[in-house]
Amino acid sequence: MDATDRAILAELQRDGRQTLTELAERVQLSISPCHRRLRALERAGAITGYHARLDAKALGLTFEALIFVTMREATLTTISAFEAAVADLPNVLQAQRLFGDPDYLLRVIARDLADYQRLYDKDLSALPGVQRLNSTLVMRSVVQDRALPL
Numbered sequence: 001m002d003a004t005d006r007a008i009l010a011e012l013q014r015d016g017r018q019t020l021t022e023l024a025e026r027v028q029l030s031i032s033p034c035h036r037r038l039r040a041l042e043r044a045g046a047i048t049g050y051h052a053r054l055d056a057k058a059l060g061l062t063f064e065a066l067i068f069v070t071m072r073e074a075t076l077t078t079i080s081a082f083e084a085a086v087a088d089l090p091n092v093l094q095a096q097r098l099f100g101d102p103d104y105l106l107r108v109i110a111r112d113l114a115d116y117q118r119l120y121d122k123d124l125s126a127l128p129g130v131q132r133l134n135s136t137l138v139m140r141s142v143v144q145d146r147a148l149p150l
Helices: 003-014 020-026 031-043 076-087 113-122
Strands: 063-071 092-097 104-110 130-137
Touching: 003 020, 003 031, 020 031, 063 076, 063 113, 076 092, 076 104, 104 113
Parallel strands: none
Antiparallel strands: 063 104, 063 130, 092 104
16 A cells, blocks of 8 residues: 555545546546556455444434443353344444453443443343443544545
């Protein structure tokens, strides 16, 4: 990957809806070489998709929590079952397995406190292998959806 590829990726992070013509102009390439590089970046897996960034508050999702999960045991069966169950919960925006204690960090979004309590009681507390859940409520997001540093 060279500087031109990084410029293409940076431009796409800034605006994924721009036309190929606009992209080529911004990275100072003609359309054909820009298109070839773009397809090569997609085939190589550097570009995994194109998405719209939505405003959670405008969609009525105003409550966010970080949940620290401590597992009872770290067997392959338990970990696999937990991760599969977490992946099926649409309110879980991010799930990260951690070294040390706790074992996982989940970023969860809900409409409000009552919706979060329902999610916590019905879904999160029933996740396989969980020993303890500790929640921290998000006051506000300072940095979010930042582009990768290229």
